[in-house]
Amino acid sequence: MEREQQTDLIRAQLRRQRTLAGMNQEEFGRRANYSASTVSAVETGTRPVDLPFARRADEILETGGLFESLLRSAQRDAQPEWFMPWAKAERAARHLRYVNPTLVPGLFQTENYARAVMRLHDTRPEAEVEEMVAARLARQEILTRERPPQVVAVIDESVLRRADAIMAEQLAHLLRMTELPHVHIHIVPATAGLHIGLCGPLALAMLSDGTWVGHLDTQLYGQAPETEEKVAKLLGIWECGRGVALPEDLSIALIKEVESQHGPR
Template sequence: MEGEQTVDLIRVQLRKQRALAGMNQEEFGKRTNYSGSTVSAVETGTRPVDLPYARRADEILETGGLFESLLRTAQQDGQPAWFMPWLKAERAARQLRYFNPTLIPGLFQTENYARAVLRFDDTRPEQEIEQQVAARLERQEILKRERPPQVVAVIDESALRRSDAIMAEQLAHLLRMAELPHVHIHIIPASAGLHIGLCGPLLLAMLPDGTWIGHLDSQLGGEASDTEEKVAKLLGVWECVRAIALPEDLSIALIKEVESQHGPQ
């Protein structure tokens, strides 16, 4: 609820600051490189406020980063409490490890893919979905830092072969992510058969002091794991799934092969 209230405040202030600057929606749109209809949609709540829009508004209205700051606060408020320990660890990490047997990891998801995943819960209000999509995309900013974390992801081949219209776009994006020097993607081929990773996804973060934190997702939410025993268990599972995954070059070749089967984007 707090996140939604902050987003509403952002929209009110966007309208107010635009009016104080003497610009109507069309004029503001021209200055910010958005259409007047987009400006209207943002201000009325039919289009979510995202970071690029907030940053551009701050620049044109000379608000000193106000809207970006408010939006980041709203996105954090909108995260479930069980996810906050992992989110904090992810932002601080020097190394990140992701494994998922069924989905593309959130750090590599496109907007359309993230939206489709979040709609698995058909009781979730559309406004909440859009807020969560924006928050998931904002997490990906860590990949663009001047000194980003090293990211290694292992994905089961089955996650690539979802016969959905958005998969061609998602796979193309995954290939672009794999081109980043600090990102390493490995695929477990279907030929590997049954393996321990099929028990569920896991996430691991190595913090600046060298300690590791793990995270496990479930149907009811998620759980951060920072005890020595639990982290050791997760690191052991990670080594197992990493060991049966293909090398990077063969993984990329497999992603390209699957992408070609989805047809043109």
Template sequence: MRIAAELNQEEFGRRINYSSSTVSAIETGARPLDRMFLRRADDILGTDGLLASLLKMADRDREPSWFRPWLEAERSASQLRYFNPTLVPGLLQTANYARAVLRFDPTRPEEEVERQVAARLERQEILGRDQPPLVVAVIDESALRRRDAIMAEQLAHLLRLAELPHLQLHVIPADAGMYVGLSGPLALARSAEGGWVGHLENQLAALVVDAEDGIATLLARWEGVRGVALPHALSIALVKEVQSQHGPR
């Protein structure tokens, strides 16, 4: 496309604010593609977002096969429900928080960490759609009280998201005691046609659930965790209280 536009690497690089050596390295595969490069290339070449969208498709193809059905369900859902007793759900994470979570695996290369961070942030684009899904997230208070340098930023991000009219945030207070959700995180996606898909994670992989009996169990578990969580307004107040203990960002 650059050649068809009659641009050499130096002129093309000048127009997109990259060096000609960087353009050469990307075109020969010596340097990985990045979204900013492709967005600028689309602008200069008049390709209407084609290059950036191709990178998104490539990233999706690189996702584990067991995760792709959930990604499709999440992207097309009319309702989404997330619960996690230990972490902020992925759809609500900042880049720094996601990066820290992905680094739990010490064998994961840094380049792969950054690719997965970008993919996680891309999933969050559904929150800004013209017709976004209704998102209900339930988080255990303990996940918010982790004393970590990135938590002040993450808590501020949660409060901004909670202002969206299509996002409901609920916190399970520490004094709730034992409850059914402590056995592990879960997520549920409801399609426009009314069908449900569930998603469960463990230390090794994840499981997508669509069988009727499995969905019935997950919906019952969801009602259990939702039932012990605080209402939205009280949850926001609790998040603000926790945020104040972290000090300024």
């Protein structure tokens, strides 16, 4: 089902279930802590349905998680088609490995950081930005599920030092992520100089059968290495990147140091 059809279905079901419950938009909004104008905007499509709204709708209309389920499905499909194979591998992975010299990896991005990244394409419509942000945040749920993957990420120090108002919040979030026992973040310090990770971001996922899947991002799209030999090379590159990064405790200390320089959140 196309993304537009899915969102149309969610809005139609919201209107239908609200009507069946005998509530107008004002009464529903009062119970859900939204204004009647917000409810109208969601139902007519001028405002996207987000997860808090879907959850409140499920609670008030007693729909058994219908709207949250529909929204999560739509968010997964909001990813570009070329990204879907990696998104599937990421959800199924037992182990995940990332190297990123330019940005905080998507699994660790805050909503504000993700939104700023999506807006770097200055002609992208705001509705599309919000859909992409929601899809990115939906990916992060693998980190808190009952059996999460082990995640090891290598990030360049320069990523932490972007002089931007959103970075204090983002760095605080990174530190919270490091408190999860299955998440390990390693920072490549500026003193490392040139290193192989600067050649570009990469991601690797090990599936339940032991197979590794790779993913490479470009400015236009992502691609998956199609042979075992190429995936093996990516694993070697990842090991090199990890080799020049700081140990976990020193990485956390560096994140805290940089966070303190960004001022209050």
